[in-house]
Amino acid sequence: MRALPKRFAIASLLACSLFVLTSCSQSQIYAADKSSGVYVAIPNGWHKISSADLGKAESKSTAPGAAERLANVIWQEAYTTSIKTTPASALNLSSPDGAVVYVRVRDLNYDDMNSISYNALRDLILPLSTWLSDPTKANSKFVLHDDYERVEKIARGVRTIFTFADPNGISETVDQTSLVSDDRSRIYILIVRAPTNYFKKHAKVLQAIGDSFTVRGNK
Numbered sequence: 001m002r003a004l005p006k007r008f009a010i011a012s013l014l015a016c017s018l019f020v021l022t023s024c025s026q027s028q029i030y031a032a033d034k035s036s037g038v039y040v041a042i043p044n045g046w047h048k049i050s051s052a053d054l055g056k057a058e059s060k061s062t063a064p065g066a067a068e069r070l071a072n073v074i075w076q077e078a079y080t081t082s083i084k085t086t087p088a089s090a091l092n093l094s095s096p097d098g099a100v101v102y103v104r105v106r107d108l109n110y111d112d113m114n115s116i117s118y119n120a121l122r123d124l125i126l127p128l129s130t131w132l133s134d135p136t137k138a139n140s141k142f143v144l145h146d147d148y149e150r151v152e153k154i155a156r157g158v159r160t161i162f163t164f165a166d167p168n169g170i171s172e173t174v175d176q177t178s179l180v181s182d183d184r185s186r187i188y189i190l191i192v193r194a195p196t197n198y199f200k201k202h203a204k205v206l207q208a209i210g211d212s213f214t215v216r217g218n219k
Helices: 051-058 066-071 087-091 110-115 118-122 128-133 196-201 203-212
Strands: 028-033 038-043 047-049 073-080 100-107 143-151 155-165 171-181 186-195
Touching: 028 073, 028 100, 038 100, 038 203, 051 066, 051 073, 051 087, 066 073, 073 087, 087 100, 118 128, 118 155, 118 171, 143 171, 155 186, 155 203, 171 196, 171 203, 186 196, 186 203, 196 203
Parallel strands: none
Antiparallel strands: 028 038, 047 073, 073 100, 100 186, 143 155, 155 171, 171 186
């Protein structure tokens, strides 16, 4: 993997232990999967979309490899500011009503394990590495705001914040963290996205969600 300059984002949310919730602010929801040692702090009052509902929506995908990827999902959840957001819309690239947070843990197959790279992690939902290497192929509203290495206890990868035009031409901003385990067997994903105007207005809150993403590994 190509090394990137390291940058350390200190999030006050991490001062609260996942296991001592009574001492933490009640303004947070902790989305967590203890079996894989993953958690993220979500503002209180957001609406949860369960793993079962996401899986049901994803099972309808006809994209190549979709069924295999779904079969390898260990855990996933979504949270939204709008009750109108459906499981299907939480999974697609159209600009949402308000904000959407999507977190996912998935085992990698043999081919993925051999081909995973920092660029592959950047290109998780959109071909960012292509857009960066050849701006003539970039999305009409593509802007790279930040891109840096994230290192967790048992995984490492990249956090990339960017803006693009969604399929309807609406400007959307995405804060994407994609990590691969040190043994290259598992991928950890957090995607925070919103219409660009909404993201700018609530940037502090939305970026704090990305800061809070923690991967500690199996207990």
